Structures are given as structure tokens and as C-alpha cells.
Amino acid sequence: MTNDSDFETLAIHAGIHRSQFNEHAEPIYLTSSFVFDSAAQAAARFSGEEPGNIYSRFTNPTVTAMQERLAALEGAEACIATASGMSAILACVMGLLSSGDHMVASRSLFGSTVNLFTNILNRFGIETTFIPGADPDAWRAAVRPATRMLFMETPSNPLTEISDIAAVADIAHEAGAWLAVDNCFCTPALQQPLKLGADLVIHSATKYLDGQGRVLGGAVLGNRRLLMDGGIFGFLRTAGPALSAFNAWVILKGLETLAIRMQAHSAHALEVARWLETHPAVARVYYPGLVSHPQHELAIRQQDTGGGMVSFEVQGGKEKAWRVIDATRLLSITANLGDTKSTLTHPATTTHGRISQEERDAAGIRDGLLRLAVGLESPLDIKLDLGRGLAL
Numbered sequence: 001m002t003n004d005s006d007f008e009t010l011a012i013h014a015g016i017h018r019s020q021f022n023e024h025a026e027p028i029y030l031t032s033s034f035v036f037d038s039a040a041q042a043a044a045r046f047s048g049e050e051p052g053n054i055y056s057r058f059t060n061p062t063v064t065a066m067q068e069r070l071a072a073l074e075g076a077e078a079c080i081a082t083a084s085g086m087s088a089i090l091a092c093v094m095g096l097l098s099s100g101d102h103m104v105a106s107r108s109l110f111g112s113t114v115n116l117f118t119n120i121l122n123r124f125g126i127e128t129t130f131i132p133g134a135d136p137d138a139w140r141a142a143v144r145p146a147t148r149m150l151f152m153e154t155p156s157n158p159l160t161e162i163s164d165i166a167a168v169a170d171i172a173h174e175a176g177a178w179l180a181v182d183n184c185f186c187t188p189a190l191q192q193p194l195k196l197g198a199d200l201v202i203h204s205a206t207k208y209l210d211g212q213g214r215v216l217g218g219a220v221l222g223n224r225r226l227l228m229d230g231g232i233f234g235f236l237r238t239a240g241p242a243l244s245a246f247n248a249w250v251i252l253k254g255l256e257t258l259a260i261r262m263q264a265h266s267a268h269a270l271e272v273a274r275w276l277e278t279h280p281a282v283a284r285v286y287y288p289g290l291v292s293h294p295q296h297e298l299a300i301r302q303q304d305t306g307g308g309m310v311s312f313e314v315q316g317g318k319e320k321a322w323r324v325i326d327a328t329r330l331l332s333i334t335a336n337l338g339d340t341k342s343t344l345t346h347p348a349t350t351t352h353g354r355i356s357q358e359e360r361d362a363a364g365i366r367d368g369l370l371r372l373a374v375g376l377e378s379p380l381d382i383k384l385d386l387g388r389g390l391a392l
């Protein structure tokens with residue numbers, strides 16, 4: 001393997017440093033600390049004079065392997081792994097921003113991210129303005145002298161709106177701010193935001209990177225200066241939202257099949273989305289891979305395929321939407337996504353249930369909306385399972 005090997009090769013070989021036992025599969029280093037040869041070596045490690053492992057809150061070989069592999073896949077100089085996707089977002093903000101700084105964020109973000117920005121960071125003097133992410137002019141208009149970071153998710157959850165990464169990166173840089181992209185839905189297999197001008201990429205590794213619904217994990221990626229000297233690594237080392245070596249190993253093995261899984265998730269999602277579009281009980285389908293998606297052209301310019309997330313609105317509001325959910329026998333009724341198993345959610349009463357009806361209306365989350373994370377089962381079986389409730 002070389003650094004310019006193809007994605008599929010890097011996904012399997014990057015980050016491997018064999019131990020003295022020459023194992024073939026990556027080892028799991030379940031240890032909280034590392035032993036030094038002497039007091040002098042301990043001092044050199046702690047001061048940073050000598051590279052090497054010290055304590056697993058901030059240095060662990062299995063976590064390092066996962067960081068190197070994910071960095072290779074995103075085309076990033078550096079990666080810092082964290083305990084969850086939320087702690088990756090927290091580390092990014094706490095590492096780089098201070099009281100008095102301002103952020104601009106797309107308003108269709110993951111619910112906990114909105115909560116973090118509004119109810120927690122606000123208390124520490126970091127203010128966020130939320131704007132419609134698909135509109136580049138709205139990003140530009142919201143920038144202030146104190147703006148330090150622009151934050152987006154694309155495609156958005158659950159309506160799959162696309163934000164233009166390259167255009168918003170230019171707006172950020174003109175303002176002297178960083179653009180951070182939560183790349184959870186596409187993964188680097190489909191979209192590499194750093195190559196489009198973003199400064200930071202954030203992952204919930206809990207989703208497609210693991211891909212099998214087993215562990216929590218997260219990561220921040222970007223250039224070495226920003227991550228290591230800029231404060232994000234310092235925050236992790238001091239505050240401690242560290243990824244466990246075991247979880248890092250699970251994610252490391254998940255990455256090996258990422259490209260092939262994302263292609264299959266996308267192909268299955270496209271087939272299901274096309275079928276839903278022709279179904280008489282369905283009012284509207286939201287999927288970036290469909291020609292009918294209002295930003296289809298931008299989507300295919302920015303990401304390789306439409307991805308695995310499909311939302312659709314049924315005729316008949318909440319009652320009908322719940323009937324579709326309750327008639328399923330195969331799909332899992334759960335809010336998780338990025339799993340081999342397909343999952344189905346009613347956003348208006350779950351993920352978006354705590355915001356007011358007016359806020360939901362403004363965000364376009366209607367009562368008949370269903371969010372489907374298309375898994376790796378046969379698309380035929382997924383269609384049969386949805387069709388039962390749709391026909392009622």
C-alpha cells in the first residue's frame with residue numbers, strides 16, 4: 001500500500017503497524033497506560049520530546065490505527081477519535097472557540113447538535129445563528145465580525161437538503177472562519193469535504209463507519225496544525241471524551257467494508273425511493289439520488305451517490321404514517337441509522353417531537369413524514385414490508 005492507493009485499499013491496509021508477533025488482523029490494545037524504560041523516558045514522553053504512548057485517554061495504538069485509517073480515507077492530515085459523535089462536535093467547538101465567538105449553522109442539524117449549540121454553548125458565551133443551509137446567501141448574510149465557525153450537515157436529516165460545501169467554504173474563508181462539515185450521512189466513501197474546501201470533518205462513527213449498530217464513536221479530521229496545535233487534541237487530552245480501544249477496533253474493522261457497504265446502501269435506497277415515488281399512497285419522496293430532488297445536480301456533483309437515507313411523506317398524516325410503521329415485520333422501529341438493518345422513524349413524534357408545531361412546519365417536518373435508513377437487506381423485501389402498511 002502507498003499513500004496514493006485507492007480508497008478500497010486504504011480502507012483495508014492504512015494504519016497497520018504489526019507488533020513483534022506479526023499478527024495479520026489488527027490487535028486490540030486494551031490497556032489504560034503504557035510502561036516506560038526509565039524515569040528519563042517517562043519525562044521525555046510526557047514533555048512530547050519523544051513520541052509514543054502514555055495513557056489511553058489520549059494515546060492508544062488501536063485508536064491510533066483507526067485514526068490513521070479514517071484520515072487516509074478522508075484525505076486528512078490528522079484525525080482525533082472521540083467517544084461519540086456528539087463528543088467530536090463538542091471537542092471541535094471547545095478546542096477552537098472561546099466565549100464571545102459566534103457560529104453560523106444550518107438549521108437542519110442532528111437534534112442533539114442543535115441542543116448543544118443552543119442550550120449548552122450559549123451558557124458559555126458562544127452564540128449560534130441558524131439559517132437554511134441550502135441557501136448560500138443565508139450563510140453569507142449571517143456572518144458577523146465575531147464569526148469563527150460555520151457548521152453544516154449535508155445531506156440534512158430528515159429532508160436530505162444539500163448544502164454547497166465549496167460555496168460555503170469560500171464564504172467561511174472570506175470571513176476568516178472555519179467550515180466544519182458533519183459527514184455522517186455520506187461518509188468519505190461518497191463525499192470528501194476537505195477536498196471541497198472544508199477545514200474540519202466530523203463523524204459519528206456510531207453510524208455507517210461501524211455500520212453494524214454495535215458501538216459508539218466519533219472523530220474530528222482536518223490539518224495537523226488545527227487539530228494538534230489548535231486546541232482540539234488538548235481538549236481531548238484534558239477533558240477526556242476518549243474512544244475506547246475496543247470500540248476503535250470495531251470501527252477499524254467496519255471501515256474495511258465501508259466502500260462496498262455505501263454502494264449497496266445507495267443502490268438499495270435508490271430502488272426503494274423510485275418505487276415509493278410511483279406509489280399512490282405516497283405524496284412526496286426526498287432522496288438526493290432522484291432526478292426529482294430539487295438539488296439533484298448539486299448532489300451528484302458533490303457526492304458520488306444519493307446515500308442510504310430516504311424520507312417520504314404519506315397521504316393521510318400521522319395516522320397513516322404510524323400505520324405504515326406498525327405494519328412492518330422486517331424494518332426496525334428505531335431512530336438509529338447507518339446499520340445493515342433498515343430502520344424506520346416518524347420524525348414529528350420522535351427525533352423532532354420536542355420542538356413546537358410551528359418550528360416543525362418551518363422545518364418542513366410534516367405529520368405524514370417517515371424517515372427510512374435503508375439497510376442491506378434485499379430491496380424487494382424492504383418494499384414488501386413498506387407496501388403492507390401503505391396499502392392499508
Ligand SMILES: *Cc1c(COP(=O)(O)O)cnc(C)c1O
Nearest residue numbers: 084085086110182184204206217
Ligand atoms: C448520530 C449523529 C450524531 C451524534 O453521534 P453519536 O455518536 O450518537 O453521539 C451527530 N451527527 C449526526 C448527523 C448523527 O446522525
